Amino acid sequence: xxxxxxxxxxxxxxxxxxxxxxxxxxxxxxxxxxxxxxxxxxxxxxxxxxxxxxxxxxxxxxxxxxxxxxxxxxxxxxxxxxxxxxxxxxxxxxxxxxxxxxxxxxxxxxxxxxxxxxxxxxxxxxxxxxxxxxxxxxxxxxxxxxxxxxxxxxxxx
Amino acid sequence: xxxxxxxxxxxxxxxxxxxxxxxxxxxxxxxxxxxxxxxxxxxxxxxxxxxxxxxxxxxxxxxxxxxxxxxxxxxxxxxxxxxxxxxxxxxxxxxxxxxxxxxxxxxxxxxxxxxxxxxxxxxxxxxxxxxxxxxxxxxxxxxxxxxxxxxxxxxxxxxxxxxxxxxxxxxxxxxxxxxxxxxxxxxxxxxxxxxxxxxxxxxxxxxxxxxxxxxxxxxxxxxxxxxxxxxxxxxxxxxxxxxxxxxxxxxxxxxxxxxxxxxxxxxxxxxxxx
Numbered sequence: 281x282x283x284x285x286x287x288x289x290x291x292x293x294x295x296x297x298x299x300x301x302x303x304x305x306x307x308x309x310x311x312x313x314x315x316x317x318x319x320x321x322x323x324x325x326x327x328x329x330x331x332x333x334x335x336x337x338x339x340x341x342x343x344x345x346x347x348x349x350x351x352x353x354x355x356x357x358x359x360x361x362x363x364x365x366x367x368x369x370x371x372x373x374x375x376x377x378x379x380x381x382x383x384x385x386x387x388x389x390x391x392x393x394x395x396x397x398x399x400x401x402x403x404x405x406x407x408x409x410x411x412x413x414x415x416x417x418x419x420x421x422x423x424x425x426x427x428x429x430x431x432x433x434x435x436x437x
Numbered sequence: 438x439x440x441x442x443x444x445x446x447x448x449x450x451x452x453x454x455x456x457x458x459x460x461x462x463x464x465x466x467x468x469x470x471x472x473x474x475x476x477x478x479x480x481x482x483x484x485x486x487x488x489x490x491x492x493x494x495x496x497x498x499x500x501x502x503x504x505x506x507x508x509x510x511x512x513x514x515x516x517x518x519x520x521x522x523x524x525x526x527x528x529x530x531x532x533x534x535x536x537x538x539x540x541x542x543x544x545x546x547x548x549x550x551x552x553x554x555x556x557x558x559x560x561x562x563x564x565x566x567x568x569x570x571x572x573x574x575x576x577x578x579x580x581x582x583x584x585x586x587x588x589x590x591x592x593x594x595x596x597x598x599x600x601x602x603x604x605x606x607x608x609x610x611x612x613x614x615x616x617x618x619x620x621x622x623x624x625x626x627x628x629x630x631x632x633x634x635x636x637x638x639x640x641x642x643x644x645x646x647x648x649x650x651x652x653x654x655x656x657x658x659x660x661x662x663x664x665x666x667x668x669x670x671x672x673x674x675x676x677x678x679x680x681x682x683x684x685x686x687x688x689x690x691x692x693x694x695x696x697x698x699x700x701x702x703x704x705x706x707x708x709x710x711x
Binding site for chain 1: 480481482483485486487488489490494496497500501584587588591592595636640642643644645646
């Protein structure tokens with residue numbers, strides 16, 4: 281095998297480095313965009329929470345999030361305490377998404393009240409009739425995207 | 438307090454997907470019938486469980502009376518250890534103690550707990566992410582800003598758990614939640630025992646959370662699962678779950694006492710010096 285012509289290696293190595301750098305930049309920027317979008321879903325959930333905070337709700341720092349196939353229902357099981365009033369805030373960073381959310385008690389009776397939806401978020405309130413396990417069932421339907429990013433936060437007072 | 442099969446999330450999901458339960462329901466506040474058809478639920482169950490912070494339960498106890506939160510403060514010294522499992526349990530314990538101190542509106546106790554949080558985070562090599570929260574707790578304690586302190590304790594716990602999960606220490610993250618839940622539940626049983634009522638006792642109806650912890654422990658790596666304290670917790674949680682499952686008509690004072698004793702004994706092990 282004959283050695284490469286003089287200069288080839290020198291030419292190739294800086295180009296490879298440039299390529300690697302460019303690829304790394306694309307990856308970092310891509311990852312940043314993805315995380316920013318996930319974070320944005322939570323930002324919208326927090327936007328939904330703002331008027332509730334003014335009414336004395338305490339927002340939990342923990343929240344659920346992820347990406348779901350458009351139109352696929354998701355169910356979260358959560359512990360609620362009778363005597364507290366709860367609010368759940370569902371947010372998405374994507375446009376053209378219809379949101380729906382309901383909360384069911386142990387006997388599968390819907391218990392949510394005051395459901396309100398906006399362009400990027402919706403909220404429901406719950407006054408749990410009993411202390412126990414509740415199911416939050418929600419759905420995000422996109423007109424354009426196959427997958428929808430979401431975040432669900434809650435608060436209590 | 439009759440519980441349906443839907444208390445158990447995995448079973449719940451299976452039944453939903455299999456469509457084996459009739460789920461016709463009337464929405465609250467309306468006369469119409471709303472269908473929740475399990476056959477129309479090709480849905481997914483999100484496994485992540487968010488464990489309520491102690492103040493969620495404490496706020497209900499406040500509405501039902503005026504507990505003496507000062508009497509619930511333990512002001513117990515945190516043992517020094519290099520055992521990361523114990524450190525994680527102690528971290529959860531300490532944050533929960535912080536929530537008790539907030540209820541008691543005890544500035545000095547909050548500050549002491551803030552310093553314990555810093556010390557534990559150093560031992561866990563997490564001080565960089567925890568220090569800003571701990572400092573915010575100390576600053577807010579000076580101002581008596583209780584809602585800010587409550588928020589910071591919640592954020593501190595989330596930051597620590599998130600950092601542990603990023604480091605693939607899921608077991609330690611669960612131990613933080615466990616330590617916090619045990620301390621919170623011990624306080625709840627103590628308050629309920631002192632002024633027993635069915636409404637207060639009902640706050641202990643948390644079988645889904647206990648099952649979540651039991652399942653989490655069973656999925657931990659052997660080294661953590663076989664840890665003496667974790668083994669005791671696993672055994673203790675089984676006993677607590679039995680009490681909860683047996684409380685079909687509500688919790689008796691004896692059941693509350695029994696749950697409290699189990700939590701206290703587990704906390705004694707967590708706080709032991711060895």
